[in-house]
Amino acid sequence: MVDREVGLRQLDDILPIIGAVADVADQDILVTAAERYSVLRRFSPRFLAAFRFKSNVTPDPVLTAIEVLKAMDRRRPRAAEAPAGVVPAGEMAQADLHQRRG
Numbered sequence: 001m002v003d004r005e006v007g008l009r010q011l012d013d014i015l016p017i018i019g020a021v022a023d024v025a026d027q028d029i030l031v032t033a034a035e036r037y038s039v040l041r042r043f044s045p046r047f048l049a050a051f052r053f054k055s056n057v058t059p060d061p062v063l064t065a066i067e068v069l070k071a072m073d074r075r076r077p078r079a080a081e082a083p084a085g086v087v088p089a090g091e092m093a094q095a096d097l098h099q100r101r102g
Helices: 008-023 029-035 037-050 061-074 089-101
Strands: none
Touching: 008 037, 029 037, 037 061
16 A cells, blocks of 8 residues: 555655654654754655645644645745844855755
8 A cells, every 4th residue: 555655665765764753752852853954854845745644633733734834845935035133144145046046
């Protein structure tokens, strides 16, 4: 069923993420998320896209949260939209250059 619904290739791609999450399961989840934010941010869109989430609860707050995350990924905030002083000038220039490249 996993092969039919997700595909073994996609599953192979996310196994390192699953392993990393399992390795830190005993740690406080907020500390772990903060420490691994860049990894979570990079792979969470692919992870969320690989599965179809369902619930018997309507409305389900978890499904709502998943949709919020997907929507956030579709519209990534731009450095120029951050309040003044939040993004240091050097990082602002680098972020702008990266966004122009695509």
